[in-house]
Amino acid sequence: MTIASNLGFPRIGHRRELKAALERHWAGELDAPGLAAIGRDLRARHWKLQGGHGISHVPSGEFSFYDHVLDTACMLGAIPPGYGWSDGPVSPATYFALARGAQGLPALEMTKWFDTNYHYLVPRLHGGQRFALTENRPLAQFREAASLPLRTRPVLLGPVSFLMLGKTTDGSDPLDLLDGVLPVYARILRELAEANVAWVQIDEPVLALDLPQRAKAALGHAYAVLHQGPAPEILLASYFGPLGDTLATAAALPVAALHLDLVRGATDLDAALAALPAERWLSLGVVDGRNVWRNDLRATLGLLRRVADRRGTRRLMVAPSCSLLHVPLDLRQETRLDPEVKGWLAFAEQKLDEVAALARGLDEGDAAIAAQLAASDAAVRARRASTAAHRAEVRERLAAAVPEMETRASPFPQRQAAQRHRLGLPPFPTTTIGSFPQTAEVRRARAALGRGELTADAYERRVEGWIAEAVRWQEDTGLDVLVHGEFERNDMVKYFAEQLDGYAFTQHGWVQSYGSRCVAPPILWGDVSRPRPMTLRWSAYAQSLTRRPMKGMLTGPVTMLQWSFVRDDLPRETVCRQIALALRDEVLDLETAGIPVIQIDEPAFREGLPLRRAERAAYLRWAIACFRLAAGGVRDETQIHTHMCYSEFNDIIDAIAAMDADVISIETTRSDMELLRVFADFAYPNEIGPGVWDIHSPRVPSPEEMATLLQHATAAIPPDRLWVNPDCGLKTRGWTEVRAALANLVAAARTLRAAT
Ligand SMILES: CN1c2c(nc(N)[nH]c2=O)NC[C@@H]1CNc1ccc(C(=O)N[C@@H](CCC(=O)N[C@@H](CCC(=O)N[C@@H](CCC(=O)O)C(=O)O)C(=O)O)C(=O)O)cc1
Numbered sequence: 001m002t003i004a005s006n007l008g009f010p011r012i013g014h015r016r017e018l019k020a021a022l023e024r025h026w027a028g029e030l031d032a033p034g035l036a037a038i039g040r041d042l043r044a045r046h047w048k049l050q051g052g053h054g055i056s057h058v059p060s061g062e063f064s065f066y067d068h069v070l071d072t073a074c075m076l077g078a079i080p081p082g083y084g085w086s087d088g089p090v091s092p093a094t095y096f097a098l099a100r101g102a103q104g105l106p107a108l109e110m111t112k113w114f115d116t117n118y119h120y121l122v123p124r125l126h127g128g129q130r131f132a133l134t135e136n137r138p139l140a141q142f143r144e145a146a147s148l149p150l151r152t153r154p155v156l157l158g159p160v161s162f163l164m165l166g167k168t169t170d171g172s173d174p175l176d177l178l179d180g181v182l183p184v185y186a187r188i189l190r191e192l193a194e195a196n197v198a199w200v201q202i203d204e205p206v207l208a209l210d211l212p213q214r215a216k217a218a219l220g221h222a223y224a225v226l227h228q229g230p231a232p233e234i235l236l237a238s239y240f241g242p243l244g245d246t247l248a249t250a251a252a253l254p255v256a257a258l259h260l261d262l263v264r265g266a267t268d269l270d271a272a273l274a275a276l277p278a279e280r281w282l283s284l285g286v287v288d289g290r291n292v293w294r295n296d297l298r299a300t301l302g303l304l305r306r307v308a309d310r311r312g313t314r315r316l317m318v319a320p321s322c323s324l325l326h327v328p329l330d331l332r333q334e335t336r337l338d339p340e341v342k343g344w345l346a347f348a349e350q351k352l353d354e355v356a357a358l359a360r361g362l363d364e365g366d367a368a369i370a371a372q373l374a375a376s377d378a379a380v381r382a383r384r385a386s387t388a389a390h391r392a393e394v395r396e397r398l399a400a401a402v403p404e405m406e407t408r409a410s411p412f413p414q415r416q417a418a419q420r421h422r423l424g425l426p427p428f429p430t431t432t433i434g435s436f437p438q439t440a441e442v443r444r445a446r447a448a449l450g451r452g453e454l455t456a457d458a459y460e461r462r463v464e465g466w467i468a469e470a471v472r473w474q475e476d477t478g479l480d481v482l483v484h485g486e487f488e489r490n491d492m493v494k495y496f497a498e499q500l501d502g503y504a505f506t507q508h509g510w511v512q513s514y515g516s517r518c519v520a521p522p523i524l525w526g527d528v529s530r531p532r533p534m535t536l537r538w539s540a541y542a543q544s545l546t547r548r549p550m551k552g553m554l555t556g557p558v559t560m561l562q563w564s565f566v567r568d569d570l571p572r573e574t575v576c577r578q579i580a581l582a583l584r585d586e587v588l589d590l591e592t593a594g595i596p597v598i599q600i601d602e603p604a605f606r607e608g609l610p611l612r613r614a615e616r617a618a619y620l621r622w623a624i625a626c627f628r629l630a631a632g633g634v635r636d637e638t639q640i641h642t643h644m645c646y647s648e649f650n651d652i653i654d655a656i657a658a659m660d661a662d663v664i665s666i667e668t669t670r671s672d673m674e675l676l677r678v679f680a681d682f683a684y685p686n687e688i689g690p691g692v693w694d695i696h697s698p699r700v701p702s703p704e705e706m707a708t709l710l711q712h713a714t715a716a717i718p719p720d721r722l723w724v725n726p727d728c729g730l731k732t733r734g735w736t737e738v739r740a741a742l743a744n745l746v747a748a749a750r751t752l753r754a755a756t
């Protein structure tokens with residue numbers, strides 16, 4: 001019988017209960033036992049509901065209070081010295097100090113989880129590191145479920161992925177530590193086997209990357225070692241892309257089952273069917289765990305039957321493509337979604353229904369799931385026929401867009417001269433990245449507007465008040481290029497999506513971004529167009545208050561795409577070009593209104609880079625073109641900025657240069673300007689604002705610290721091309737720190753000016 005299986009479930013809860021509990025705990029309003037109890041309640045509820053949706057392999061152990069990679073590091077005793085741990089279970093205080101920092105203790109580095117918008121904490125390792133089991137987490141959660149009583153399948157992040165996701169402080173290869181970590185994994189598996197656990201899921205998402213031979217050998221070695229000891233049946237999970245040339249390595253591993261992501265890695269299927277021995281179980285990830293579209297059950301059943309014809313159904317599992325961490329929990333909570341669009345969607349709970357229906361349909365035939373098939377067929381037909389999703393005027397405009405629209409009128413040196421003449425800025429001009437603190441007052445006002453307790457007019461007056469205060473304060477502080485502060489924005493993507501045609505929004509569609517921070521990605525379901533200006537009103541108002549240049553602030557087309565749930569019936573490139581054209585109109589409106597500087601943020605540009613090198617050039621080609629299409633219509637004297645944070649630029653510096661923004665601001669503080677080396681080595685031709693204030697930390701850097709960073713920057717970039725700014729926007733910070741740090745930043749710029 002085919003097994004309906006799941007790989008992971010969202011942790012935050014239907015109403016973000018985990019977020020609320022964590023933030024109360026950090027504020028000292030909820031003690032550690034109270035937080036633990038909320039974790040237990042959430043787990044129990046989530047296990048029960050998965051069973052209720054017909055899933056027989058329900059995952060356990062993937063719940064986390066902050067991040068599952070951090071949990072793995074803590075379980076393995078991979079905790080840097082100084083955080084208050086010596087042996088045994090890791091205390092909540094140590095755990096959260098690693099996650100968020102504490103007095104004098106920096107947080108672990110945080111970075112993107114593969115090509116998703118989830119962030120994990122990077123294990124800080126060192127050559128010769130010793131590992132020790134602090135607590136068998138999967139076993140503890142398996143037992144917790146068993147007491148309910150519910151049978152679950154424990155989940156572990158595999159040893160090779162764990163090491164490859166980490167970084168060593170001494171620059172040695174983390175894979176050198178494999179033999180140190182394997183005995184701990186062997187013990188975890190032995191203890192699970194002793195507790196009569198039937199199956200364990202081991203995630204090795206690095207299988208979706210271009211793996212060097214050494215990593216492939218590490219996989220072979222690791223699973224050969226783990227195979228020698230007692231262990232439950234191992235389901236090895238790969239996701240986020242095809243295995244491609246790693247398929248042979250994966251197929252040869254001595255594990256009972258292999259999970260394939262057949263949404264992003266459909267190309268693997270035939271090779272996998274040929275390569276996998278008959279006794280190997282196959283877990284078919286056919287329901288998209290990264291997007292919100294309803295599955296075409298009939299088409300998927302066709303694929304499953306093709307597999308069953310080759311292998312029978314005795315050793316088959318049906319599953320989502322990856323953990324459901326990346327999708328919202330339950331569509332039934334959405335009472336305000338347009339019913340037409342709602343009919344096309346499936347969130348985590350609905351995806352489990354799809355998995356269960358597919359497993360049943362495969363075993364028992366179409367008649368057994370006739371109602372689900374009919375509903376799925378109707379949704380597929382309705383979506384294809386939707387006139388709002390396919391609009392001739394948008395298609396025609398896109399078809400008429402010519403390559404010249406992607407190129408500014410003059411090359412950079414001419415534009416630079418025109419902009420210098422117009423703006424009259426001092427050397428080392430100072431600016432910020434856009435947002436000022438989203439205080440409780442700001443969020444409360446917006447929530448009141450949403451509830452109808454504040455009129456749109458009253459809300460707008462308040463936003464104007466915050467803008468006026470921010471403009472005055474920036475002038476007094478001596479900043480050169482001002483911003484309006486983005487007070488009116490709930491989120492840098494959602495705010496724009498709300499004003500574009502083709503997008504829908506959820507009330508409760510939250511997805512964890514990191515720790516307690518969540519995002520509610522908008523749903524891009526139809527052809528995109530801009531019915532009216534989006535930011536013009538706020539930027540023009542802000543500019544009317546000052547003679548200094550005001551910077552208009554937009555989210556770029558690639559980031560709009562990356563941080564939305566995007567329709568899967570059009571190439572991403574086409575959708576992105578539609579957004580780019582809509583943004584181009586906004587850019588031109590800002591220019592016409594006299595806004596002299598326009599920033600088009602692209603923090604997700606790097607994240608969009610495909611995991612496999614072979615696919616990168618094509619992505620970069622259209623991503624660059626989309627940015628240039630949005631920016632390319634302005635006159636020489638209008639200065640275009642872009643901003644990127646969280647980025648490694650080494651392998652895409654030529655693409656960054658090809659975007660041809662007049663100024664780029666980047667996050668550089670934590671790397672002590674190391675990142676600038678890439679720009680210097682490439683001889684990056686345009687202007688650069690390397691961040692001199694790490695805005696992820698509440699610490700206020702001194703003017704001397706910032707001046708030192710700037711001096712380091714002048715070693716890499718000619719001083720007349722340097723700007724002075726923080727690493728990123730200030731929406732998560734408080735005003736006290738912002739006031740102090742920006743005053744110091746202006747002082748640092750003045751020191752540099754005096755010295756040149
Ligand atoms: C820059 N980053 C972003 C990413 N992705 C995005 N889509 N947006 C980003 O900014 N990816 C990479 C990084 C990730 N970093 C962050 C940083 C901060 C957050 C964050 O603060 N998230 C907020 C939610 C933001 C939001 O949408 N706010 C809305 C709704 C606020 C809300 O929850 N309201 C309550 C009622 C409040 C009240 O009554 O007082 C409610 O609706 O229940 C708004 O401001 O209007 C978070 O709280 O997690 C995310 C990613």
Ligand SMILES: N[C@@H](CCS)C(=O)O
Nearest residue numbers: 433434435601603729
């Ligand atoms: N303009 C945005 C960029 C964040 S990446 C902000 O300042 O918040």
Ligand SMILES: [Zn+2]
Nearest residue numbers: 603645728729
């Ligand atoms: Zn940023």
